[in-house]
Amino acid sequence: GQQVMQIPQYQHVQEGEDFTTYCNSSTTLSNIQWYKQRPGGHPVFLIQLVKSGEVKKQKRLTFQFGEAKKNSSLHITATQTTDVGTYFCAGLGGSQGNLIFGKGTKLSVKP
Amino acid sequence: GAVVSQHPSRVICKSGTSVKIECRSLDFQATTMFWYRQFPKQSLMLMATSNEGSKATYEQGVEKDKFLINHASLTLSTLTVTSAHPEDSSFYICSAPGRGTDTQYFGPGTRLTVL
DSSP states (O other), X not given: OOOEEEEOSEEEEETTOOEEEEEEESSOOSOEEEEEEOTTSXXXXXXXXXXXXXXXXXXXEEEEEOTTSSEEEEEESSXXXXXXXXXXXXXXXXXXXOEEEOOOEEEXXXX | OOOEEEEOSEEEEOTTOOEEEEEEESSSOOSEEEEEXXXXXXXXXXXXXXXXXXXXEXXXXXXXXXXXXXXXXXXXXXXXXXXXXXXXXXXXXXXXXXXXXXXXEEOOOEEEEEO
């Protein structure tokens, strides 16, 4: 079945360092979404990418969608302690129109 | 923006009892809602798709007789964990797609602990 793989599983950075998480799908995605889940919280929608090669920015966050629409990345510049959490990518493509989630990248930021 | 609520947020029950979790879309109608389960340190796993007016669709490996889903109205879906056991302890999250978009709106989740 369709799979969405995400790496790395964990990332520990010093505050101020950059951070990137990568997402790869076994099949072409109609779109890809990114979510952030704070410890103990629920996933919160960050952004959706639809077009091939699309790049979107939200302050220090940069999201990219690959040309083949099978991979995506989230890059955070100059991390802050408020960036702590698990970042999930999710591709739309399940048989029920549901999202298929990557396993997430857990980011910890040392002040 | 669209809001999805869940109740209760946390429940502790004894083994063998049944627990009902409600998922409501507060300011929009949802003909479809999704139920996910998240074990500690793991990703969200889709359990079932709840369809208003028809039977839910369950993912492979999910027991439909154990996890009863009822989509009673366009704004309410319920998940009942029947005869809960400690291995059912998990974080249960529902979501509903926004109208006209592919965005999913997630509920805040329900933490179930079965003793």
